[in-house]
Amino acid sequence: MNVMVTGGAGYIGSHTVRELENNGHQVLVLDNLSRGHQAAVAETFLIEGDTSDRELLKQLFTDFEIDAVMHFAASSQVGESVRLPSDYYQNNLVNGLNLMNAMLESRVRHLVFSSTAAVYGEPREVPIPEAHPTNPTNPYGATKLALEGAMRWYGEAYGLRWTSLRYFNAAGADPAGDIGEDHTPETHLIPLVLKVALGELPHLEVYGNDYATPDGTCVRDYIHVNDLAQAHVLALDALADGAPPSAYNLGNGSGYSVLEVIRTAEEVVGKTLPVKFAARRPGDPAMLVAGSDKIKSELGWQPAYPGLKDIIETAWRWHLGHPRGFEK
Template identity: 45%
Template sequence: MNKKTVLIVGGAGFIGSHVNKLLHQSGYHTIVYDNLSSGKKEAVIGGVCIVGDMGDEKALNKLFSSYPIDAVMHFAGCIDVEGSVKHPQRHYTNNVSNTLVLLDVMRKYSVESLIFSSTAAIYGTPQEDRIKEDHPKNPINPYGRSKLMVETILKDFSLAYGLKYISLRYFNAAGGDPEGVLKDYKDRDDHIIPMILRNIRAGKEEITVFGTDYLSRDGTCVRDYIHVMDLAEAHLIALKKLFNEERSKVYNLGTGKGITVREVIEATEKVTGKKISVINGKRRTGDPVCLVADGSLAEKELDWRPKYFLEEMINDAWKALN
């Protein structure tokens, strides 16, 4: 039985809470540390839950001196792209400055293993149909830039201080707990699938599509949707790799399948049995037309393959809302 202790910063949020549940079920001791700015305590199934801020050095010192932490998973951050354009100060402070506080305390307590939640947004406008990890990094919004800054910091910390990290660049996380235990606790969500499902639940069977004049097969944005349980599984594998290997690594996590917003709407109609009317909205600032992963590196080195398809993601997200 594995009894390593993992600190999950931001573990009360959407992805972190699914990872916490899986790690706990897999025999790890977990400590969730979250300021509950968007996460919820009810989402912490298993392990210890401590409310606190990643930028609070004193609280982190107390945490690291109280528990024998073997590794840290870092999910905490401001994640809305449009909000980052309007409020870059908030995004840079939380995503970059507060991460530096966490890294500093990890160093002080000689905790060297980190898994970081990065994003496809660091690539910016794709130059290829399928994005590989070595694709140029030209993020087009402060959110993506803040994540790229952290990746740069991790690289430098790895060289200078021996930090060992795996940065996982998620594409569009979706879905929910297939066991139906974890619910969707968010008050609001800018992601397309929960947005449509929330509208349906409220009896408002319509959705505004932001941009219908893109150069894609139906005019709407193309994204690579990945089930949150596939992400959780990848974290579990990455954690084992981190404990057994010396080198830091970066992996894309996506399915490699590009799906348009209209296709998401059609699949949602199929899952819920509801007809959805589309309102043609304006493009959102900072949205690239197409973001699809080449996930071959994670497949090869982590032996990880996504197991869930779009309709299962929508079905599990629907279950989490009801």
């Protein structure tokens, strides 16, 4: 299929572009490069543009005979979203609606959307099933949930065919070592730990050690970025085969505390890493673990990297080769 990947120069988008191309799809990346890197998609056709530009979108849909869109482009930092909700509603909801409207006008009917565990808010049960109530505790999660809601109604009224993938904590890098995670600022635990290992940061700040978890630090479910990429290709194939609209969780189903992540990273890098404890961050749930049975049974998804150590090893290979990230 001819697939437009919005945000394809970003972390998860660039890994998915590679997986799409490995599976015979033709890819067009649309990215404004606000947070992405041209070098992450060096071999792929990249248009530098914004999802707010309806005329550009329609032009690209026609010129490249686009069959489907994978929509990664978004603002995705929880803390920033609390400070700047207007930016988040604009980029994640308004620009997302603009994209969907352009798709309808150009008769592009298939959409795979990057959603998030943040749609659930504070969990009432773990592992969290898709049927869990959605009650986001920050604007980031709220904007993702709002776009999911629009997708549902666009599906019913206009025949939009969509799949929403609710990722838990994306981590790791392509084992080839040439693309990986490079956010500015970096807020994700594993790259921060590895930056401490590289001497780029003096120590790791751990936010809260008094949660109701076995060691007091927050527990999260880490999923390898290539396993996310695989899920996108499966979702696209299923949509092409007529699968109904659906939302799926994506995680490994095992929770690791912040301290367990640090200990595992220490094993991978072969040294002890300095840690400082700081106050809890508001809105951080104690434990987020995915129930991902639905995507396994309905789409046949199986993670290739179920273990944390294997995930961190791939991230380490990327960071060792690119201690300051991409060149551009």
